[in-house]
Amino acid sequence: MATLEHKASVAPEQTVSAAPKADERMRQVSLATQIMRRPELGAVAGLVLVVIFFFLTADRSMFTLAGAMTILAPASQLGILAIAAALLMIGGEFDLSIGSMVAFAGLVFGVLLINFGQPLSIAILLTLLFSGVVGAVNGQIVIRTRLPSFIVTLAFLFILRGLTLVGLKWATGGSTQLRGISSAVADSPLLHLFSGQAFEGFFLWLARNGVIETFDNGLPKVTGVPVSVIWFIALALLATWVLLRTRTGNWIFAAGGDPNAARNSGVPVNRVKTSLFALTACAAALVAIITVLDAGSTDARRGFQKEFEAIIAAVIGGCLLTGGYGSAIGAFFGAVIFGLVSIGLTYTRFDSDWFQVFLGSMLLLAVLFNNFIRRRVTGER
Amino acid sequence: MATLEHKASVAPEQTVSAAPKADERMRQVSLATQIMRRPELGAVAGLVLVVIFFFLTADRSMFTLAGAMTILAPASQLGILAIAAALLMIGGEFDLSIGSMVAFAGLVFGVLLINFGQPLSIAILLTLLFSGVVGAVNGQIVIRTRLPSFIVTLAFLFILRGLTLVGLKWATGGSTQLRGISSAVADSPLLHLFSGQAFEGFFLWLARNGVIETFDNGLPKVTGVPVSVIWFIALALLATWVLLRTRTGNWIFAAGGDPNAARNSGVPVNRVKTSLFALTACAAALVAIITVLDAGSTDARRGFQKEFEAIIAAVIGGCLLTGGYGSAIGAFFGAVIFGLVSIGLTYTRFDSDWFQVFLGSMLLLAVLFNNFIRRRVTGER
Amino acid sequence: MAATAARTPIIEVRDIVKHYGSIIALNGVSIEVSAGEVLCLLGDNGAGKSTLIKMLSGAVRPTSGEFLVEGQPVDFVSPRDALDAGIATVFQDLAMIPLMSITRNFFMGREPVSGFWPFRHIDMKHCNAVTRDEMHKIGIDIRDPNQAVGTLSGGERQCVAIARAVYFGAKVLILDEPTSALGVAQTSMVLKYIHQVQQKGLGVIFITHNVRHAYAVGDRFTVLNRGQTLGTFSKSEISMEEVQNLMAGGKELQTLSADLNGTI
Amino acid sequence: MAATAARTPIIEVRDIVKHYGSIIALNGVSIEVSAGEVLCLLGDNGAGKSTLIKMLSGAVRPTSGEFLVEGQPVDFVSPRDALDAGIATVFQDLAMIPLMSITRNFFMGREPVSGFWPFRHIDMKHCNAVTRDEMHKIGIDIRDPNQAVGTLSGGERQCVAIARAVYFGAKVLILDEPTSALGVAQTSMVLKYIHQVQQKGLGVIFITHNVRHAYAVGDRFTVLNRGQTLGTFSKSEISMEEVQNLMAGGKELQTLSADLNGTI
């Protein structure tokens, strides 16, 4: 909270785009300074540090195409959540029920496919719709009662997680694991939008031409880009565009920066916040759909603590917990850093007992380094 | 965040104590209104609701003295953390490392007792000291780097949790549980301050005189009040006094309300925040000492997610996540509500699969009810 | 009282009461503003001027009382309603987001968009240009329209709020102590604006503690005191000194003024 | 220039420069204040007055330049250092905590304690009484000293900040636009305070955009423009009109004033 004023004074948004003028009250600053001042790019320094660390300590296979994909797959799933969480945080609210929503949406999706035998398209549509409604309900409760979103969505964290358990037991007749989804959707044309790899043909071609590594049987080691990565990148770009270039983006910043002032200026704060809650829930549902289709099953623990990781990624990426400041690209890099550190450690020889110590230290170092570089470059105090 | 202005306008602190004057710009308000306006007492309505709910649904044994003690024991341990977390939140910061600190302090305490054969007094002193230092380091990092405390203490959440595992394996030669503590401290005079029950003699006397229930062998069903309950109540009173009646309390509110304004008015914000971090860590150490002495052992999973529960309790009790507003008594009631709901459900006949659904719903209901009653009584919009 | 009673006032409130819990902020206040008229709202600190303004602009709802816009009773639930009804306000606390840029604050809530639906976006270049321009008109030479508003000086910030309200025009312009932090040149610009706006046929409600400013542009003066109306006077009925005495709420200004050579 | 050059000034700064990233807020400013003197700091919006004040009160640190207190070079790292050195400031943004009560804000950072150590506490009754009293003196009749400052009117809040600075006395009193939101009566009280404080031998730095106020209490006038000093003038050297023209930074005030009958 102490950082509000501080950020204000160092990161005038988009100084980069300002036309240079001759004003004796302005100093000339280097391009590096201008870039580092963008909240989007603050997290890059940390990413570079982390990459260097792994370059020095990790197995070479981490830096192959296949290695990159093994890191990007989890990072992208987290990232989809992180981008939505970042938007919501910029809008001044939290959603702690994201993780439970992943599990619950997974259940709904699975039940629609298996118990009700719906086609994939209907199941996806209904799952997204349903999650959106739950998200909007969350938002409406927060707005009407003016309770902190922390406590309201926390209640939903428990409720949705509990309902998932009850629902799973009902759907499976007593188990907490719902299986058989792969076979239920085997030949749906929509499948390739939400599961498996994209650009498979291209990668096959690359492999044939010896551009990328192959297994002994001639198949490429990497058969494509996981679709979740495509979603992740697309969402990051879309969210960035919305934040920086649209009316909605302006409203999100305003609603999070000072809801009263925003309301007084005519911003429909309640509508903005409700939409953001719905969006976050939909992002959780999207992740649920992707993971359920990929795994072919769902269980009561899916998405456990993902809300937490999403918030971590958003904060690493420079979002303020108090709202009104942050970026989608930052959350993108935050998710990549988090994914990189947590998967990357498996490529090193550190004993797994030390895993958490490393995870914590790397996160701290990455953020400290971001901060250090930014201050250094922008010449701030 | 939207609630700041709102709270300001409805809860002028301690309106109760204002001397009634004849001012035509003031309405007469009822005592109930005045009481409900105190942040400390907001959580009482929720508590009453929860108690009524259990009275209607739970087994009678919940409402015996033994039942009360069963609930108070865990609630008090959570409460000690919640009070410290509330102070820190009022001071404008978070500490997500509390839970890991419980585990880590437990390890330090156990190792001092067992591996280094220190007497109880030294072990307690060093454990508290050590935790305080770690807390202060946390605080200093937050202050110097001006990073959000969320991310810094999150790093410590991982680091301390990881170090606990490594330390335990080192201390035990491979196990994740360090035991034998009961025998190591068997006859220390200090023991009764940190473990077991208080007022045992009194309870025995009550039992002899048939005031309280006894087992068939004539021993009282409840042999005393768990010491953690005494600590809990004492800390709640102390913290309330500090917040409302001392200079330090004023500084805590100021540091959390607006650190810049506070600094400009001469409040040593950094010192206040550092002390609060140290205090929170010490509270975690106290809980560690109490649980380790009670259980006679410590393991790598102690205190898991306690940081989360402590924050929940503080928020139920009316603390604002944005700082500058809240109370220790509120956190006290918050912890009792949380403990009551989570233990109380085992006294009911609900299918345990529904546990989380109920937990979430009860928490939401309690907070909604608080809010509803307060608005009703204070006649606010 | 007023000379304009024949026309339907654009805004009229009757017997407005506002309680905040036990605090009575307004206790029966009535005012009206017609088109092409500047109503000055005067009164001591804490008299309830801003509370009244907040009610007119939909930011708070009255505890009781009537509120008519162009003769029709209205019940604004949000400031957006008031904006839609043509009431633009400069709040005393300015209603700015410190972390956002000047341009974004300037257009907040009324962003102009271009392009077709899925690609509808804000033309930031145009917005920046408009902002720089409007600020220049009011007498502020901003360095960079992307500077965060939180880092502007107090007066610069106030100018953004005023420029915004004036730019977006309206039927009624409400200004709550708009000149409190302004420099000499900026102040005269604002007074000139009020004059222009009035000429265009808008109604203006202008709050100030500066008698000279009030007397310079005001047509009528309503004085509030401790949540109640002390009376409404048109310029022809009352002298500057009388206004000043009313504003001070009958405190012994004479003695004070004497010490300071009548410079207030 | 100044008539008081012989005495050591209480505060003296030379060639102060302050950059915020690429923004140059101050670009070589020098001022000095002696005991028993009121220095008025004048200048357009964004001239850098508040930035200079924040430096004097330890809230920001200069990029370069010298800062002497009673002839000794100092380097304040926090406002507490400045307070300890006897410099009390009313900031333009008031430095109040909206969620805290009037009394708590009044005494913030300098709470009087009674009792022995482990039981040392604030005597709230006494504090409340002092607060009510001091506010009354400045012309505000507060309802309840426990009301949250965030719910006070703009002028009431400003009065709390002023009353606090005056109450805690000091060697130097710095007031950054203290009267901007004040009513007529309260303003005259503040000007009277400045006069009293000066009589007691304190130095005062007073920022205002109101020429009359400045001329009423000021001994010397320093004019800032776009981060630089335009010059320092003692009252005997300069007339009110000249000051006014300097403040407006040479803008064509004549034309404006003409429109508005010279009422600014």
Added chain:
Amino acid sequence: ADVRIVAVTHGQANDPFWSVVKNGVSAAAKDMGASVDYRAPETFDMVAMSQLIDAAVNQKPAGLIVSIPDASALGPSIKKAVAAGIPVISINSGSDVSKELGALLHVGQEEYAAGKAAGEKLKELGGKKGICVNQEVGNVSLDQRCKGFGDGFGGSVTVLPVSNDPTEVRAKVKAALSADTAIDTVMALGASTAGEPSLAAVEDAGRAGKVHVATFDLSADFLKAVSAGKAAFAIDQQQFLQGYLPVVFLANYAKFGLIPSGNVPSGPNLITKEKAAQVVELSAKGIR
């Protein structure tokens, strides 16, 4: 070490049960002169686990050890490992699908079977009404233990969801016992997290000796209680072997191409009063 083996399981390094597995892995690594990396997701998270397997496969180890609590979720990754020519041994859970997915063999015990065995034993001891103290509801392997227990026990069984906090476990068990005095059996799913506090709770409730307490896995203090007759028994999967043996097998397979031809059942093994005393010390060292 030239032989590199990766173990990916669903149990975190700080889980008392899995820490023993990990100790087995480390001991075998030392004995065989192999290097073994032990990996597990931060929570019971099948998606994360499959990603860890992918990451392991990418490093082309000489052998892969996996637990398979969810065949659908982990199957594709395991098949990928097999396809990449990495020998796989499954441990702990997944004996039924192990072959199908291409694993060489399975070392371990079915959670469900162990639960059932425990249930039957407790029924034999005269239990009629039981509670199953589950410290991680939703963790499929723990849920299966409970289910097995219920099926073996026959009588009425309710699940008591608890956390890792001993004070809370104790309070909840005590509450359950006093709310329903007919409960005569407590089945804990972890010795130190759930078993020890359950024992304390039984004592608190004044029901010591009247309620049978049993637990999955071992802990020194629980074993002491077993040998003192305060607790019924503990179920030992000898999970040390689940870590140790696969490493030995895979190392030998890598060096000499030798591998047993069938699954190795490492449990269940009920530790009752007679055997308890001798295991206490080993348990305190993280071997049992």
